[in-house]
Each structure stands twice: as structure tokens, then as C-alpha cells.
Amino acid sequence: GQNIDQPTEMTATEGAIVQINCTYQTSGFNGLFWYQQHAGEAPTFLSYNVLDGLEEKGRFSSFLSRSKGYSYLLLKELQMKDSASYLCAVRFHYGGSQGNLIFGKGTKLSVKP
Amino acid sequence: DVKVTQSSRYLVKRTGEKVFLECVQDMDHENMFWYRQDPGLGLRLIYFSYDVKMKEKGDIPEGYSVSREKKERFSLILESASTNQTSMYLCASSPRQGARHTEAFFGQGTRLTVV
Numbered sequence: 001g002q003n004i005d006q007p008t009e010m011t012a013t014e015g016a017i018v019q020i021n022c023t024y025q026t027s028g029f030n031g032l033f034w035y036q037q038h039a040g041e042a043p044t045f046l047s048y049n050v051l052d053g054l055e056e057k058g059r060f061s062s063f064l065s066r067s068k069g070y071s072y073l074l075l076k077e078l079q080m081k082d083s084a085s086y087l088c089a090v091r092f093h094y095g096g097s098q099g100n101l102i103f104g105k106g107t108k109l110s111v112k113p
Numbered sequence: 114d115v116k117v118t119q120s121s122r123y124l125v126k127r128t129g130e131k132v133f134l135e136c137v138q139d140m141d142h143e144n145m146f147w148y149r150q151d152p153g154l155g156l157r158l159i160y161f162s163y164d165v166k167m168k169e170k171g172d173i174p175e176g177y178s179v180s181r182e183k184k185e186r187f188s189l190i191l192e193s194a195s196t197n198q199t200s201m202y203l204c205a206s207s208p209r210q211g212a213r214h215t216e217a218f219f220g221q222g223t224r225l226t227v228v
Contacts, residue, residue, distance in 0.1 A: 101158070
């Protein structure tokens with residue numbers, strides 16, 4: 001299967017900025033997603049990148065470099081409610097289909113006062 | 114709002130039972146997925162389907178099968194449940210690539226315990 005790597009855990013302080021990195025195999029790449037998942041809940045969509053560059057959405061931004069197989073999620077002005085797992089997911093071409101969606105293991109972010 | 118509904122939130126089954134997990138989406142999405150989520154292992158793809166009656170194996174299909182007879186419904190079947198299939202199961206759907214928004218939407222999950 002395709003490898004998607006992201007750090008297991010991170011800790012940051014309320015009001016600060018945190019960057020969560022994600023690396024993936026570039027072969028067959030067809031789009032990258034970031035999801036947020038609070039404990040006991042389903043993942044919810046945060047951002048989507050398919051071209052190189054930065055996508056900004058309020059306090060959250062996501063960056064993609066396709067040639068490097070690299071993305072990051074940037075969270076600004078951290079709030080306590082941002083404590084959650086952040087999942088990097090890559091869509092790969094698969095045969096003749098649109099492609100399957102493969103997730104990294106997730107990064108558990110703890111925001112401290 | 115997009116809605117992906119899984120038939121049960123919690124399920125307890127006995128070893129050897131045949132188990133059906135149902136998932137229905139109301140947004141006319143072409144793609145549907147079944148994942149299981151385990152601590153330390155993240156979300157792992159079991160099967161996905163990109164059209165009615167079409168299915169593709171994901172990373173961990175062993176012990177599972179799927180059925181997609183109608184576009185809105187994607188069923189996961191455990192032919193003979195085993196204790197190592199105790200897990201959280203998540204269904205997701207997404208539109209075909211090229212749509213304005215292509216993200217996947219998730220159901221609320223089914224926590225299956227096999228005893």
C-alpha cells in the first residue's frame with residue numbers, strides 16, 4: 001500500500017501557531033485532504049489541495065508540494081477546541097477508477113492553556 | 114447537508130456470526146468507502162466502490178466482502194466474524210473527481226465488538 005507519514009503527537013499552547021507535516025509517495029497522486037477528528041467522532045473535512053501552493057481557510061491553511069510529496073496543515077491562533085487528531089489523506093489513481101482514499105495514522109494535537 | 118448514515122452506532126456479535134454493516138448516503142455520490150479505525154493504526158481502507166456493482170479491494174480486505182446494488186447504499190459483510198474484527202467501522206462517500214467539491218463525507222461510525 002501507499003505510505004503516508006505524519007507525526008504521532010504534537011503539543012502546542014493556546015494562541016500559538018502549529019504546523020503538522022505529512023509526506024506521501026508521489027506515484028499516482030491525485031489530491032490531498034486534511035481532516036479533523038475529535039475523540040469518539042467521525043472525521044470532518046478541513047481542506048483540499050491538488051495543485052502546488054497554499055490554500056487558506058480562516059485560521060487553517062494547507063500547503064502542497066507535489067514534487068516533494070509533502071504537505072502541511074497550519075493552524076493559527078490555537079484554541080482549546082482545536083485539540084483533536086488531524087488526518088492527512090491522499091487520493092491515488094487506482095486502475096481505471098477515480099482512485100482510492102488512503103489515510104495517514106493521524107497526528108494527535110493537544111492544546112494547553 | 115450531506116448525510117452519510119450507518120445503520121448502527123454500536124453492535125455486539127458472536128464469533129462466527131455473519132454481520133452486515135449498512136451505509137446509506139443521500140448526495141448521489143459515485144464513490145463510497147469502508148474503513149476500520151484502530152488505536153495506533155489509524156484509518157485503514159477495507160473496500161471502496163466507484164459505481165454501482167463496482168468494487169475494489171483496499172489495504173485490508175481479508176475477512177470482508179461488500180455489496181453495492183444501489184448507488185446510495187454500500188454494505189460491508191463479515192462472513193464469519195472473529196474477535197480481531199472488533200473495531201470502529203467508518204463509511205464515507207465522495208463525488209466523482211471533477212465535481213466542484215470532491216471531499217469525502219463520513220458516517221458516524223459503528224463500533225463493532227465480536228465476543
